[in-house]
Amino acid sequence: MTMHNTPGASVEAMLDDLRTLVEVESPSRDADALTASAEAVAGVIENRLGGRAELVGSAAGPHVRWSGGGTPRVLVLGHHDTVFPLGTLARRPFKVADGRATGPGVFDMLGGLVQAVHGLASLADRSGVEILVTADEEVGSRSSRALIEERARACGAVLVFEGAADGGGLKTGRKGCGTFVVSVAGRASHAGLEPAAGINALVEAAHQVLDIAALGRPEIGTTVTPTVASAGTLDNVVPAEATVVVDVRVESADEKERIESAFATLAPHLDGARITVEGSVGRPPMPESASTELFAMAQRLLPGIEGRAVGGGSDGNFTAALGVPTLDGLGAVGGGAHADHEYLLVDTMAERAALVAGLVDAIRGA
Known part of the structure; x- marks a missing residue:
């Protein structure tokens, strides 16, 4: 040849x-x-x-x-x-x-x-x-x-x-790769007068970032990396909404299924907070x-x-x-x-x- x-x-x-x-x-x-x-x-x-x-x-x-x-x-x-x-x-x-x-x-x-x-x-x-x-x-x-x-x-x-x-x-x-978008819904309130009346979506998002990052298993090629976050409107308002974007890479179909299942079952830490997730590992390994x-x-x-x-x-x-x-x-x-x-x-x-x-x-x- x-x-x-x-x-x-x-x-x-x-x-x-x-x-x-x-x-x-x-x-x-x-x-x-x-x-x-x-x-x-x-x-x-x-x-x-x-x-x-x-x-x-x-x-x-x-x-x-x-x-x-x-x-x-x-x-x-x-x-x-x-x-x-x-x-x-x-x-x-x-x-x-x-x-x-x-x-x-x-x-x-x-x-x-x-x-x-x-x-x-x-x-x-x-x-x-x-x-x-x-x-x-x-x-x-x-x-x-x-x-x-x-x-x-x-x-x-x-x-x-x-x-x-x-x-x-x-x-x-x-690797298979995909993007997930985790949206947090809380409740706004005045950050000085009655912060406890709100549900702080930024604090909830911080909990979620730690939970999400813990899903990675780099020893077998799975990386789960929060990459973009946004929250809040004004410095004196408890944020009612937050968003976290996550990059995911996996080497096997089993890991694809594990990661997608984990995102689907993310649970809030704060009473009254709500979480919705969009995305998948769209490109298979x-x-x-x-x-x-x-x-x-x-x-x-x-x-x-x-x-x-x-x-x-x-x-x-x-x-x-x-x-x-x-x-x-x-x-x-x-x-x-x-x-x-x-x-x-x-x-x-x-x-x-x-x-x-x-x-x-x-x-x-x-």
């Missing part, structure tokens, strides 16, 4: 396409921006691969689909939404210097999309390949999950082009077993490449949970996801594009 190395994967051409995508800002939940971004993604795909890239409308914005024809064998999966608000590009424009490409979304995950397209472009035969680029991965994939799962089942193997792990490694497992076969193919193509389980979630969590072989972290090598120092290492782009082509050939030949 050999890696492809053809003019179709030229670094200059990839950087041109990366600039095109980065310069169309695509913050999640901005339907107009995401429409423009989807059109740009479709344009790059059609220019490099031919055929027609379909825009699939959704409440979140358009997803992009492309097929090389024939019986579906492998799904190339990514997203074009980014976490950066409109205006970020003016402050942090696309730039290539000192071996790095920088700009909003280069690592998460526009660079991966470009590498995937150029890797596929190096194949004379693209039959059996589908591309799906969604518009809402960064905000939970609620509008795209059903489509992702449908195409994963149809194809039977999934290659996910999220950014690589540290050092360029592939992502062979991911991606077990390392889901990537075993595909990672072995990648190791044969690129000896020495490492695989590792990571804490962050992706759409690969959904496909792996279906039992569909899934390999993640095939995208850009770099770092700084969601941060101002986000970057992509330019000298790795051709190799990663070639890995795409080799994996597709290996899957189709299996």
Whole structure:
């Protein structure tokens, strides 16, 4: 099994396409921006691969689909939404210097999309390949999950082009992740004249934060982290309402069930206080077993490449949970996801594009 190395994967051409995508800002939940971004993604795909890239409308914005024809064998999966608000590009424009490409979304995950397209472009035969680029991965994939799962089942193997792990490694497992919102209802009163007449939602929330934090079991990979809290209106009013937002990461289905049950049974400490909980572990864990076969193919193509389980979630969590072989972290090598120092290492782009082509050939030949 050999890696492809053809003019179709030229670094200059990839950087041109990366600039095109980065310069169309695509913050999640901005339907107009995401429409423009989807059109740009479709344009790059059609220019490099031919055929027609379909825009699939959704409440979140358009997803992009492309097929090389024939019986579906492998799904190339990514997203074009980014976490950066409109205006970020003016402050942090696309730039290539000192071996790095920088700009909003280069690592998460526009660079991966470009590498995937150029890797596929190096194949004379693209039959059996589908591309799906969604518009809402960064905000939970609620509008795209059903489509992702449908195409994963149809194809039977999934290659996910999220950014690589540290050092360029592939992502062979991911924690399940979710967000919970705990709302506390108390009763307002004057903080000076009759504080005892109120039910202090902030004090109740403080009790809940301690209870929630105690649910974590880091020794087995479960983290439960209160991240955002709000309460109160004025400094002389006993707060009647409070809210706590919690990030949860788990490595097993059993822990997912335990955490969801624990949140559902949270009980108030103060007489008269009421608690409501919203949320779930929305992305199931991606077990390392889901990537075993595909990672072995990648190791044969690129000896020495490492695989590792990571804490962050992706759409690969959904496909792996279906039992569909899934390999993640095939995208850009770099770092700084969601941060101002986000970057992509330019000298790795051709190799990663070639890995795409080799994996597709290996899957189709299996």
